[in-house]
Amino acid sequence: QVQLVESGGGSVQAGGSLRLSCAASGRTFSTYAMGWFRQAPGKEREFVAALSWSGVVTTLYADSVKGRFTISRDNAKITVYLQMNSLKPEDTAVYYCAADQRWGGSSRYSYAYWGQGTQVTVSS
Numbered sequence: 001q002v003q004l005v006e007s008g009g010g011s012v013q014a015g016g017s018l019r020l021s022c023a024a025s026g027r028t029f030s031t032y033a034m035g036w037f038r039q040a041p042g043k044e045r046e047f048v049a050a051l052s053w054s055g056v057v058t059t060l061y062a063d064s065v066k067g068r069f070t071i072s073r074d075n076a077k078i079t080v081y082l083q084m085n086s087l088k089p090e091d092t093a094v095y096y097c098a099a100d101q102r103w104g105g106s107s108r109y110s111y112a113y114w115g116q117g118t119q120v121t122v123s124s
Contacts, residue, residue, distance in 0.1 A: 001026055001027045001113070002024055002025070002026045002027055002028055002031060002099055002112075002113040003024070003025045003026045003113075004022055004024050004097045004098070004113055004114060004115035005022070005023050005025075005097075005116075006020060006021065006095065006096070006097045006115045006116070006117060006118040007020070007021045007022075007023070007118060008020040008021050008118060009095060009118030009119045009120045010119075010120070010121070011121040011122075011123065012087055012120075012121070012122055012123075013122070013123055013124075014087060014088055014089055014122055014124045015086060015087065016087050016122070017083070017084060017085045017086075017087065018084045018087065018120060019081055019082065019083050020036070020081065020082040020084065020095055020097075020118060020120070021079060021080075021081050022034065022036070022079065022080045022081070022082075022097030022099075022115060023077070023078075023079050024077075024078040024079065024080075024099055024113075031078055031099050031100070031101065031113075032052055032053055032054035032100075032101060032102065032103075033050065033051070033052040033054065033101070033102060033103045033111075034050070034051055034052075034073070034078075034097065034098065034099045034100075035047070035048070035049060035050035035051070035071075035097075035099075035104060035111060036048040036049045036050070036071065036080075036095060036096070036097060036098070037095070037096045037098060037108055038093035038094065038095045038096065038120075039093055039094050039096065039117075040092060040093040040094075043093075045096065046062065047062050047106035047107075047108065048061075048062055048065055048069065048082070048095070049061045049062065049065065049069055049070075049071040049082060050071065050103075050104065050105060050106065051071045051080060052102075052103040054102065054103065058103060060105060060106060062106070064090075065084075065091075068084065068085050068086045068087075069082060069083065069084050069085070070082070070083040070085075071083075080097065082095070084120070087120075087122045088122060089122050089123065089124050091120060091122050092120060092121050092122050094117040094118065094119050094120075095117060095118050095119075095120050096114055096115055096116075096117045097114070097115040098111035098113065098114050098115075099111060099112070099113045099114075
């Protein structure tokens with residue numbers, strides 16, 4: 001019903017920046033919430049940031065990325081961005097975009113649609 005494609009991943013040195021993009025296609029007319037999660041090898045998928053525009057625009061960030069990452073959206077298309085600044089080696093992971101009709105917050109179980117992920121590698 002909804003397809004998500006992430007882009008913008010790559011390798012960067014600690015302290016650098018990257019901007020991830022998530023473009024949605026398909027039946028996106030009912031999509032009002034999107035989020036970012038990440039998963040490092042051997043670890044569970046963890047919440048990074050979320051944004052909803054179904055009513056009052058709402059954003060939520062994991063404590064580990066507050067002040068460094070910013071989630072935003074393109075008003076013309078169902079596209080969400082994750083601006084990542086001051087990157088740290090511990091940010092290294094596969095980053096996944098997720099979407100749903102309703103606000104899902106930090107729970108990965110609240111999102112119905114997922115992208116295939118984009119690799120982010122931060123070296124020291």
